[in-house]
Amino acid sequence: xxxxxxxxxxxxxxxxxxxxxxxxxxxxxxxxxxxxxxxxxxxxxxxxxxxxxxxxxxxxxxxxxxxxxxxxxxxxxxxxxxxxxxxxxxxxxxxxxxxxxxxxxxxxxxxxxxxxxxxxxxxxxxxxxxxxxxxxxxxxxxxxxxxxxxxxxxxxxxxxxxxxxxxxxxxxxxxxxxxxxxxxxxxxxxxxxxxxxxxxxxxxxxxxxxxxxxxxxxxxxxxxxxxxxxxxxxxxxxxxxxxxxxxxxxxxxxxxxxxxxxxxxxxxxxxxxxxxxxxxxxxxxxxxxx
Amino acid sequence: xxxxxxxxxxxxxxxxxxxxxxxxxxxxxxxxxxxxxxxxxxxxxxxxxxxxxxxxxxxxxxxxxxxxxxxxxxxxxxxxxxxxxxxxxxxxxxxxxxxxxxxxxxxxxxxxxxxxxxxxxxxxxxxxxxxxxxxxxxxxxxxxxxxxxxxxxxxxxxxx
Numbered sequence: 168x169x170x171x172x173x174x175x176x177x178x179x180x181x182x183x184x185x186x187x188x189x190x191x192x193x194x195x196x197x198x199x200x201x202x203x204x205x206x207x208x209x210x211x212x213x214x215x216x217x218x219x220x221x222x223x224x225x226x227x228x229x230x231x232x233x234x235x236x237x238x239x240x241x242x243x244x245x246x247x248x249x250x251x252x253x254x255x256x257x258x259x260x261x262x263x264x265x266x267x268x269x270x271x272x273x274x275x276x277x278x279x280x281x282x283x284x285x286x287x288x289x290x291x292x293x294x295x296x297x298x299x300x301x302x303x304x305x306x307x308x309x310x311x312x313x314x315x316x317x318x319x320x321x322x323x324x325x326x327x328x329x330x331x332x333x334x335x336x337x338x339x340x341x342x343x344x345x346x347x348x349x350x351x352x353x354x355x356x357x358x359x360x361x362x363x364x365x366x367x368x369x370x371x372x373x374x375x376x377x378x379x380x381x382x383x384x385x386x387x388x389x390x391x392x393x394x395x396x397x398x399x400x401x402x403x404x405x406x407x408x409x410x411x412x413x414x415x416x417x418x419x420x421x422x423x424x425x426x427x428x429x430x431x432x433x434x435x436x437x438x439x440x441x442x443x444x445x446x447x448x449x450x451x452x453x454x455x456x457x
Numbered sequence: 458x459x460x461x462x463x464x465x466x467x468x469x470x471x472x473x474x475x476x477x478x479x480x481x482x483x484x485x486x487x488x489x490x491x492x493x494x495x496x497x498x499x500x501x502x503x504x505x506x507x508x509x510x511x512x513x514x515x516x517x518x519x520x521x522x523x524x525x526x527x528x529x530x531x532x533x534x535x536x537x538x539x540x541x542x543x544x545x546x547x548x549x550x551x552x553x554x555x556x557x558x559x560x561x562x563x564x565x566x567x568x569x570x571x572x573x574x575x576x577x578x579x580x581x582x583x584x585x586x587x588x589x590x591x592x593x594x595x596x597x598x599x600x601x602x603x604x605x606x607x608x609x610x611x612x613x614x615x616x617x
Binding site: 176178179182187188189190192193194199202203206207209213216217221290291292293294300327334 | 480488519533
């Protein structure tokens with residue numbers, strides 16, 4: 168293109184203006200989703216190709232691992248399954264009871280969440296942002312703002328949906344805030360990412376707040392992005408500085424951020440309509456969505 | 458130089474560079490990932506400034522934007538500027554010995570990186586520390602072998 172056209176400087180100038188325009192449209196107005204969708208289908212093979220070696224390695228490791236180890240793993244998994252099934256029975260009874268009690272209180276029942284397993288493609292987007300790519304997109308019904316869990320708890324949420332893959336932001340990204348509550352006493356706060364996948368901060372807890380090391384933080388469901396009641400992090404440090412208005416509270420995410428190959432996408436139908444596309448969630452919504 | 462037939466080395470080099478740009482690395486090394494696509498664009502702009510100019514660089518940048526999930530136009534602008542600087546100084550660059558060439562390329566990569574900072578800063582995604590400059594250092598290390606290998610492998614067919 169532009170083989171014998173305007174001079175080099177002019178071309179750069181025009182392209183520069185065009186780039187700025189594109190960036191403005193993309194960042195401020197979100198007008199270019201269609202363009203991005205079309206192009207993302209074109210780059211999807213690159214993402215798959217990049218993911219291939221690590222997938223191949225794990226396949227080789229699996230097929231070469233000794234029979235004895237597989238049997239051991241199988242036995243362990245079966246034991247775990249038995250244990251979980253037993254716990255699940257109790258859970259079902261509790262859920263029924265909960266629904267009954269909620270009906271008595273006249274509040275909306277919690278709807279059981281639907282989940283789908285998604286694989287994380289081993290694609291590094293930007294070393295300074297905690298983003299990742301999963302292999303489920305709008306063709307599987309994923310949507311922007313959808314919560315992402317793993318076995319340990321909430322991992323992040325989806326920020327951009329493409330036909331066959333989606334980009335997600337982790338709760339440890341510095342621009343991500345997760346509305347949480349302390350499981351022990353219902354104290355609500357916000358967990359903000361630090362850029363380190365081992366820590367999140369809770370900067371808005373006053374010095375006299377009842378929070379202790381070891382407290383489990385679960386999602387509060389405020390803001391509508393995350394379904395309530397899933398574990399998010401465990402408080403790992405509380406420092407109360409008399410001179411400061413807020414305590415320094417640090418928590419460790421319970422989910423295996425950046426270490427997992429698989430995540431669960433959750434459809435929580437209660438809060439779907441007000442799921443905000445951006446990660447900002449209001450600090451205190453006036454009423455509980457539940 | 459007969460047009461179309463020699464297009465595939467460029468395409469191949471770009472595909473490899475795009476893959477390397479998002480290939481998984483251990484967490485400790487992530488910040489040190491060389492800007493593969495930028496280096497490739499600089500290489501081809503240096504070799505054939507008449508054919509692979511700012512327009513192609515810009516298009517490659519759009520693809521990179523989609524691949525990395527950055528805002529559309531960011532890498533496009535960065536790569537267009539890198540290609541512009543390369544072509545502008547290309548006549549001088551070509552006669553430089555390899556170490557001077559490396560330094561010049563690093564300067565271009567530095568400009569490329571800083572434009573990235575500014576855009577990140579304006580859109581509010583600016584995170585990280587001085588480690589962000591690590592990719593310039595790794596470009597310094599990667600460029601001489603990359604140049605040598607590419608010249609051996611690709612240029613005999615595509616060079617002039």
